[in-house]
């Protein structure tokens with residue numbers, strides 16, 4: 001709003017300034033020059049407003065991100081708190097010493113992809129900017145053959161270098177990390193290290209997210225243990241989980257980070273646990289889905305679907321083994 005006022009004030013002043021000269025042509029020339037200057041300066045306000053812009057200072061709205069995380073993501077207080085803190089600290093820093101690297105862990109359907117989409121959407125509200133500056137690599141899709149690892153390493157380095165030199169504030173999302181060929185992820189190590197620019201490209205503003213099912217079983221053990229000792233979900237200590245996760249994925253052959261130098265050299269800033277979802281969270285997902293599909297929010301139906309989805313461990317049925325992943329299809333079937 002301040003910027004709008006500034007611009008408005010500028011345009012309002014122009015005619016009075018030049019009225020002594022030839023008023024109309026001169027003020028038109030001034031306006032034209034102002035617009036051109038805005039369009040051609042790399043991170044200008046006008047360009048960010050109407051075209052694409054990769055400058056997070058102008059695009060990441062922390063209160064909006066916080067609201068989206070709090071309202072849309074159920075049962076993940078640990079994950080949403082860490083993500084929010086990490087992103088606001090990194091975006092406040094004018095010259096971060098290294099890119100922000102976060103690794104999401106948890107069972108299927110607990111919201112890892114969902115949260116990464118919320119981050120992308122709040123980093124770049126405009127679809128065109130999202131398409132250009134947010135890069136998603138699916139291990140199964142992009143790196144299917146372990147024997148081509150040499151070529152993948154080169155390709156990945158080129159992609160990251162190329163994209164960060166176009167936009168320092170690029171977002172890279174690696175999904176299905178557990179399917180990643182051994183050793184591939186270490187090829188991006190130089191870009192994640194604490195350093196000044198490499199060959200003129202500065203990587204400190206980039207953001208890397210890794211989505212991983214590895215560690216999910218350990219998170220469930222901790223959560224179950226708390227539940228059995230009748231302690232609240234809110235009492236689960238984050239620090240214990242984080243150090244447990246880093247050890248677990250380093251020693252797990254199928255985590256994508258097996259014996260990885262990224263872990264050894266502490267280049268992953270945050271290991272973020274996604275807790276298993278409980279009956280009440282599944283209910284919230286179902287309610288949300290009903291609302292989204294434009295159906296009535298029928299309490300009996302919500303309870304029926306949620307009960308059928310709460311199936312782990314089999315004797316207690318506290319958690320949903322698929323999280324909220326199959327909610328949409330269950331709702332489709334039932335309505």
Ligand SMILES: Nc1ncnc2c1ncn2[C@@H]1O[C@H](COP(=O)(O)OP(=O)(O)OP(=O)(O)O)[C@@H](O)[C@H]1O
Nearest residue numbers: 072073074107108109110111112113114285324325
């Ligand atoms: N914690 C949650 N809060 C709200 N909705 C959720 C949550 N978790 C999952 N969902 C819903 O379920 C859908 C599937 O979840 P998502 O794709 O994020 O799971 P995931 O953790 O990435 O699973 P996978 O490990 O299989 O990739 C989401 O699109 C969202 O609608």
Ligand SMILES: *[C@@H]1O[C@H](CO)[C@@H](O)[C@H](O)[C@H]1NC(C)=O
Nearest residue numbers: 135136158159160161162163
């Ligand atoms: C950016 O990354 C994409 C893959 O996500 C790749 O296809 C593209 O070539 C990269 N751009 C540059 C300039 O390297």
Ligand SMILES: [Mg+2]
Nearest residue numbers: 112113175211
């Ligand atoms: Mg996912």
